[in-house]
Amino acid sequence: MQPGPRSRKLMAKHRRMRHLPKRTRPRRNHRLKRNRRPMVNRHRRSRIPGRADEVPAESDFGDESLAPVINAEELVRPGGKIDPDELRSRIESVREDSELMPRIQFVLSRDLNEPRLDRYLTSRVRFLSRSQLQRIVEAGGATVNGRIAKSSTRLKRGDTLRLAIPPPVSKDIKPQEIPINVLYEDAFLIVLNKQPGIIVHPARSEQEGTLINALAWHFAHVSGGGLSPVGEDLARPGVVHRLDRDTSGCILFAKDEEIHWKLGSQFEQRTVDKRYLAVVHGRVEPEVQVIDAPIGPHPSRAKGYREKMVVRHDDLGKPSVTICRVRERYRDHRRAVGDQDFTLVELELKTGRTHQIRVHLSDEGWPIVGDSMYGGRTFVDESGEMLISRQALHAGLLAFEHPKSGESVVCTAPSGDDLSSLVASLRGARLVERVDVSGTVPLVRFGL
Numbered sequence: 001m002q003p004g005p006r007s008r009k010l011m012a013k014h015r016r017m018r019h020l021p022k023r024t025r026p027r028r029n030h031r032l033k034r035n036r037r038p039m040v041n042r043h044r045r046s047r048i049p050g051r052a053d054e055v056p057a058e059s060d061f062g063d064e065s066l067a068p069v070i071n072a073e074e075l076v077r078p079g080g081k082i083d084p085d086e087l088r089s090r091i092e093s094v095r096e097d098s099e100l101m102p103r104i105q106f107v108l109s110r111d112l113n114e115p116r117l118d119r120y121l122t123s124r125v126r127f128l129s130r131s132q133l134q135r136i137v138e139a140g141g142a143t144v145n146g147r148i149a150k151s152s153t154r155l156k157r158g159d160t161l162r163l164a165i166p167p168p169v170s171k172d173i174k175p176q177e178i179p180i181n182v183l184y185e186d187a188f189l190i191v192l193n194k195q196p197g198i199i200v201h202p203a204r205s206e207q208e209g210t211l212i213n214a215l216a217w218h219f220a221h222v223s224g225g226g227l228s229p230v231g232e233d234l235a236r237p238g239v240v241h242r243l244d245r246d247t248s249g250c251i252l253f254a255k256d257e258e259i260h261w262k263l264g265s266q267f268e269q270r271t272v273d274k275r276y277l278a279v280v281h282g283r284v285e286p287e288v289q290v291i292d293a294p295i296g297p298h299p300s301r302a303k304g305y306r307e308k309m310v311v312r313h314d315d316l317g318k319p320s321v322t323i324c325r326v327r328e329r330y331r332d333h334r335r336a337v338g339d340q341d342f343t344l345v346e347l348e349l350k351t352g353r354t355h356q357i358r359v360h361l362s363d364e365g366w367p368i369v370g371d372s373m374y375g376g377r378t379f380v381d382e383s384g385e386m387l388i389s390r391q392a393l394h395a396g397l398l399a400f401e402h403p404k405s406g407e408s409v410v411c412t413a414p415s416g417d418d419l420s421s422l423v424a425s426l427r428g429a430r431l432v433e434r435v436d437v438s439g440t441v442p443l444v445r446f447g448l
Helices: 003-017 029-033 084-097 117-124 130-138 211-223 257-268 354-362 416-428
Strands: 069-071 101-107 140-142 159-162 182-185 189-195 248-254 272-282 288-292 296-298 310-311 320-330 339-347 385-386 393-401 408-410 429-435
Touching: 029 339, 069 084, 069 385, 101 310, 117 130, 117 140, 117 159, 130 159, 182 408, 189 211, 211 248, 248 257, 257 385, 257 393, 288 354, 296 354, 296 393, 320 416, 385 416, 393 429
Parallel strands: 069 101, 248 393
Antiparallel strands: 101 159, 140 159, 182 189, 189 248, 272 339, 272 393, 288 320, 296 310, 320 339, 320 429, 393 408
16 A cells, blocks of 8 residues: 555655754654643742741751851861761751751862762761662752752752751650659640759659650650651650750640640740749849840860850841840858849740750840850859759740640749749848849749
8 A cells, every 4th residue: 555645755854854954853743842730849938037938848857047047167087078977966966955956068169079969968968878869959958059959969069958957767765764844734735843853854864753754754654645656757755945954944745746746836936924933143133134145056075065156247147036035033141242232034035946945045145044054153052052953044934835826835834842932031031122024924934
């Protein structure tokens, strides 16, 4: 059967096109191409006023602009390699104290022989495999110059690369019968009055004796339920925020995954009211002040300093704001000169930096009693008894919107025996000045 005239024309046209360069060939299905629906980027990006598109709206890495940053340049050893143990230690140190996921920052000082982002990270972050790094990057956990990057992104001199480091996969939590003081509990969340001397979650070599272990026992034997499944991936089941080991008071945990993210969003948006009480050395003046001083890591990475934070006015200092209100002032002439003045202050946090209250008060010249890390001294009464053996800092009030009902939840935690004894001893001094300041919480609600 011979081909018809139309078929012969098409065959001749096909033979001619085979010898044409690709650029000169007519586009096939050009009408379909023109009518094709636009592709939707699966990483929808949230706009931040004054900044480039940075973080996928649906990612779980948090707001990069608020996250703690670890400068990789500080960890470079002779020869240009980054010390992996020191890097891991810095990450764990930040992770224990910060509510946000830390970022490692690299600033490229030269062009690379192999500029692919994933290969560069493999050579720098050596405690994670290339596949692990690629999963973080492809999920939106890496930015180059403020924009979401891909594993195949090519780096060049002058680029600033930031990588989010998620916590390791959580281990099985061993239930332990540890006494806890429940301030509020329902099917979705629980608020405790944390006692001093206990850490919130397992970390490093301390895998037991934490509040997480205590809650596992509590849910199994008392109230039922469990912690948010977020912990299966983030190694801190149900932990919405944290308190230092020796800080007492209100702390919140989520039982449900949706509740966990909604509560976390309230903390990130700074709509949670957090009030602390502290007894400090010195006479605090004026009666109300806003301490607005950026906080960052101590410049020395020597042992004993790497855990400390300081006020620093450089790229590593993060905006930090604390409102300080004076409640009572004390002067005891029976004590040694230079150790006679003390002040009870109420503190309202507007940001949540690591050791924020302790750093701000110390920088102003009013270290917290008992806080040896930041210049505080122990308090011994006239009989020679040490009344408090830890920093005199108490998270007295926590107020937030219930993610399920929308109602306001306000929890107040009575101060511990040691802090109450300290305040009682100071009130027994010869000069006590009670200050009436608006916007404060009645001390009686804290058991004072």
